Amino acid sequence: MQKEDKAHWFQKIENMHPYRTILYLGMFSSGLLFFFLTTAFVLSQPGAGVYEQFTIPKSFILSTLVILVSTYTSGKIIPGFLSEQPEQAKKYLFYTLLLGLFFSISQFLGWTELSDIGIDFRGIPSGSFLYLLSGIHLFHLGGALIYALVLLIQIGKTEKDPVKSLILLTNPYEKMKLELFSVYWKFMDAVWLILFVLFLWMF
Template sequence: MTVSKQQHQTLLQRIENLHPYETMLYLGMFGSGLIFLFLTVAFLFSSRNLLAGMNQTVPTAFLVSTFLLVVSGLSATSIRHAYQEENSEKLLGSLRVTVILGLLFTILQVVGWFELKAKGIEFTGIPSGSFLYVLSGIHIFHLLGAMIFALILYVQLAKKSKDVVDKLILHTNPFEKMRIRLFTFYWHFMDAIWLILFLLFVLSF
């Protein structure tokens, strides 16, 4: 009982010590996770046999965009490594690549919607087809938020890296370290969400 109580207190202390940004992000991820969970369950019970009966395949744009998102996850990991190595050039480069890949992913998702329509899968058609648009659209919405934050972060970091003093502070500032950690964590979270959705889409055709 004593050990359990101590562990409970330690957990509460960790939660209380979280930065407001961390608390907001974790709560947001929890809420987003519930949204995707409920929509995924609804998709699974939305007469997917009708979608499979159309004898179509997953849009090629979805396949390519999935590959790009996986690569962006690697570049996001490189952001943290560059920060730990105090390599500003690599940090900015990895951040730039991540945003570009995210943008390409978004464009290809829209192209994928046009492919779905060409295959006869309309947004207002069968329920399972509608969920393909809804789930991918909500994912894009969440990813756009991460890209906007990344662009703001890039501009701020690029400005600081030009000054020797600011550059030194950048790599020793716990707040900057936290922002980069939270961004990469959220990006990987969105990667995982899409990979799960994509797998469900593939199994549904």
């Protein structure tokens, strides 16, 4: 029975679309990167509350609220697509993109707040990890924002053409592209929430 289960899983992996495989491998490698960096960050500190004389940047708190809302909007993209309403999928995709931009801006503001309170690359040595971790996360998120913009343009081109709209809704490849975006976005949301909890523990 176990051999059959293993064969079944191997077959599912072999039949997986290359794009899906690439995304999952990318998420796995990114997860390892964040794991090693957060481990190095924690080990560089004597314990929790090392920044207790400082206050966690308010912009990081705001960005966390924004990313939580984006988790909801990204989760509504596929249901909108499956209900054969591309305008609904486009609407929630646009909301997710907009929230992602707000998140990015708040990250830059958060770095400014860190610098203003004396945490920078020249200050507390381990403070550079705060910039590094949030910066790498923002870099990964930037790729998702560009992809979201491309998807928005593609959907927008089909809205006024019934034939193109029908092809869009019946094409499994188009559905897969939206699914991959939604999965990756939720992954980046989860990464930031873990980082935010870590930052709260250190401040």
